[in-house]
Amino acid sequence: QQQVRQSSQSLTVWEGETAILNCSYENSAFDYFPWYQQFPGEGPALLIAIRSVSDKKEDGRFTIFFNKREKNLSLHIKDSQPGDSATYFCAASASSGSWQLIFGSGTQLTVMP
Amino acid sequence: DAGVTQTPRHEVAEKGQTIILKCEPVSGHNDLFWYRQTKIQGLELLSYFRSKSLMEDGGAFKDRFKAEMLNSSFSTLKIQPTEPKDSAVYLCASSRLGAQDTQYFGPGTRLLVL
Numbered sequence: 001q002q003q004v005r006q007s008s009q010s011l012t013v014w015e016g017e018t019a020i021l022n023c024s025y026e027n028s029a030f031d032y033f034p035w036y037q038q039f040p041g042e043g044p045a046l047l048i049a050i051r052s053v054s055d056k057k058e059d060g061r062f063t064i065f066f067n068k069r070e071k072n073l074s075l076h077i078k079d080s081q082p083g084d085s086a087t088y089f090c091a092a093s094a095s096s097g098s099w100q101l102i103f104g105s106g107t108q109l110t111v112m113p
Numbered sequence: 114d115a116g117v118t119q120t121p122r123h124e125v126a127e128k129g130q131t132i133i134l135k136c137e138p139v140s141g142h143n144d145l146f147w148y149r150q151t152k153i154q155g156l157e158l159l160s161y162f163r164s165k166s167l168m169e170d171g172g173a174f175k176d177r178f179k180a181e182m183l184n185s186s187f188s189t190l191k192i193q194p195t196e197p198k199d200s201a202v203y204l205c206a207s208s209r210l211g212a213q214d215t216q217y218f219g220p221g222t223r224l225l226v227l
Contacts, residue, residue, distance in 0.1 A: 032212070036218075042218075042220055044204075046217075089156065100212055101216060
């Protein structure tokens with residue numbers, strides 16, 4: 001059973017649109033949610049992260065919206081650029097008890113020029 | 114600061130061979146992780162070290178996969194014997210402290226087992 005689920009394997013948007021990537025989780029103990037971005041031939045790199053005490057985290061064109069009650073979150077990429085084409089992984093961990101970061105299966109985003 | 118380095122970047126092995134992958138974490142980081150990445154299974158944790166102590170030895174991967182951390186700046190992952198199903202990208206990551214801190218990933222080693 002997947003603890004962190006990303007509903008879309010792939011997503012295509014046009015340049016300038018807002019891309020929305022969705023993620024849900026099972027474990028109520030999860031309180032830290034990073035998103036990692038991975039380009040072909042490279043390892044994942046942290047893009048933006050949110051803790052469960054917040055419902056929104058913004059960093060430039062990237063925003064995480066977090067809904068603790070529904071156990072889901074989304075990554076919004078505003079004004080998408082072709083250079084944003086990559087695979088995005090949602091991940092989760094709990095501050096107590098577990099040391100492990102659980103990754104979702106990833107969403108491959110393609111931004112068409 | 115140098116990032117995580119992994120060698121080799123590519124490896125081709127015959128079934129039954131022993132291969133050793135290498136990783137140098139970011140200087141000063143206490144935690145080191147080995148992951149396997151495939152399209153079907155995604156990112157799977159193989160091993161986790163905290164301050165050179167093995168905290169997680171990979172569960173289902175235990176029998177043929179062995180990770181070691183010889184010192185705070187060098188780790189190896191040995192696969193013995195290799196099987197075609199081991200073909201994947203092997204990623205090493207390090208962090209200062211734990212799963213609630215940023216994990217810095219290396220570029221990975223792409224392994225093909227024939």
